[in-house]
Amino acid sequence: MTQSSRTTGGRRFGVGWMLLSPALAVYGIIFLLPALLLMVISFQVNAPELYLWERVYSPENYRRFYTDPYFLKVIGKTLAYCVVVVLATLVVGYLLAWSIYKARSFAKTTLITLVLTPLFSGALLQSLGWYLLLARYGPINAGLRALGWLDKPFNFLGTDAAVMIALVHAFLPFMVLSILNSLRTIPANLPDAAASLGAGSWSAFIRVTVPLTKGGMIAGSGLVFGMTLGSFATPGIVGQGKIQLLAQIIYQQAIQVFDWPFAAVISLNLLAMLGMISALLALLTRRTGGEVR
Amino acid sequence: MSYLVLDGLSKTFRQVEVLRDIRLNVEEGEFICLLGPSGSGKSTILRLIGGFEWPDGGSIELAGRHIHDLPPNRRDIGFVFQDYALFPHMTVEENVRFGLAYRKMDKAEMRERVLSVLGLVGLTGMEKRYPRQLSGGQQQRVAIARAIALRPTLLLLDEPLSNLDAKLRRQIRLEMRQLQRELGITTVMVTHDQEEAMTMSDRIAILQNGMIQQFDTPLRLYREPVNLFVAGFIGDPPINLQPCRVEIADGGAELPVWGKRFRLDARDGAPIGNGRELVLGIRPENLRVTDADEASGSVIAAKVEAVEHLGGSALVHARTTDGSRLCAVAPPQDVPQAGQRIGLAVQTDAALLFDGNTTNRLPELVLQEGRPQVPASSTGGMP
Incomplete structure (x- = not known):
């Protein structure tokens, strides 16, 4: 009895893998193979005139990356960008999600549409929008000068603040949608229950609503963190080349310097950071007892 | 003067008159049921007393205090919701302790109160469980414990037994009534189950179309209904x-x-x-x-x-x-x-x-x- 069930179980297991194999093949070709290739290349001594398989292997690229203070500074700066952008989208995104959650039908649809628009326009268009707004003779400069807060035109482009604002704007929809989704799963009478037990609306929000939206906040933060880490076009355009984040460095090394092995090292480091953040967030989610949705 | 006085309450939702001139006097320590078919306005009355809705007219007085213009968190009223509304991210103990944070109590006092209330509802030993780890009946008890832990001036129950199976309902019905008598807590319960209302209440208010048809003891409702609706509504098999x-x-x-x-x-x-x-x-x-x-x-x-x-x-x-x-x-x-x-x-x-x-x-x-x-x-x- 047990033996026969075990054999069928075993057969099913095999069948399962066979059924999965197309998906596995796609995964292998699209994700695993390039990642492996990246790893192999990262250990090669750069020699553009040689084929990949003719090159010499050495850990030199890694040594260079981890000892050069410039690259360490870029990593630090990129991580700092991630933290600031995540925190800013978290605060603004929560406010937006909350107002959408509380809005009535027509206002709700309108607000959701407005929040989603950046998603449809693409990074280039958004960045150009900010470029125009923040430029030396753009409307923001004109406005600030009209108010008397600025004596002469100031070029906001190329500043950290400008890039961060543009990034927050670009990634806000992901945060809003994540938080809104978990707000919606909160039973409507929980705030009433909190009130009947003596909680004011702020206290009820902090003690009931916020903990129950932890899942959405974590998911949104993970998305925004990853996207900031890999952001390329926005820092490039709004930063006018003055802001160097990891993605820009990778581009430089791969396309301008033509040092693929070194670009591979940076890419792998970026991937590793992303992996660590994902693991951390997964851990956070589990910590909350798993009842977050 | 009665303990709880509803005087001429009215409520209209989107041009639909849900309640019309509701008058009700409840004495201290009484167990009252609001009984009526769905849509009769009974839940709305409860939500008005609880402060989750505002009346368009009329007044609510509780223990000599006008409460109809107070927000729900300042009314000192315990509310048990139909689906219990337990906080899913909190343990049983944290749920019951939730409201105590707004009272001037030290930690030891809080813990003692939580444990004694959980003992009252028969949930000793369940303090560390999360609501999702409890059965429906246990969740219902947590909801009651949470509401009475604050020793509120009034307890409101919104169809508290409707999500339980028939056998458990019968049992909890008795327990709840006994607990209510022991604590002497004035209670208003909404139900559509006449058997529940008849067995638990001191008096029942029968509602139809947003009006109280009759407010009387179960026996008098049965023997001396004021009109055809009450006569037809009370009694199984029907008259x-x-x-x-x-x-x-x-x-x-x-x-x-x-x-x-x-x-x-x-x-x-x-x-x-x-x-x-x-x-x-x-x-x-x-x-x-x-x-x-x-x-x-x-x-x-x-x-x-x-x-x-x-x-x-x-x-x-x-x-x-x-x-x-x-x-x-x-x-x-x-x-x-x-x-x-x-x-x-x-x-x-x-x-x-x-x-x-x-x-x-x-x-x-x-x-x-x-x-x-x-x-x-x-x-x-x-x-």
């Missing part, structure tokens, strides 16, 4: 109702109904009125199954159509000679067969008479036995 018309004969007023002519008396010489339209109501347990040939002034001839055996008794569905349907309760040892001809003895002093137009009960009219010699006939003979 037998029969529209009929008064005929004044030489001997006095008569009521031809169910193939029989009953006499009709009026107390204190109240007028009866020829041709007046009435509704005669008789509860199934006030109809006794007898032999078909029993010739008495109160026995109706009928033919059994169906019998429902309930174990302790049986429901006999019969059709009278004039084609009306009647339901009677028969003791289990004496149940007739379907198709059998029987007599149904009407306990005339238990019969209820209602005005056919206003639907109000007419307590001044009394049903009397008819003349036994009149043969059963649907048309009857005018003198």
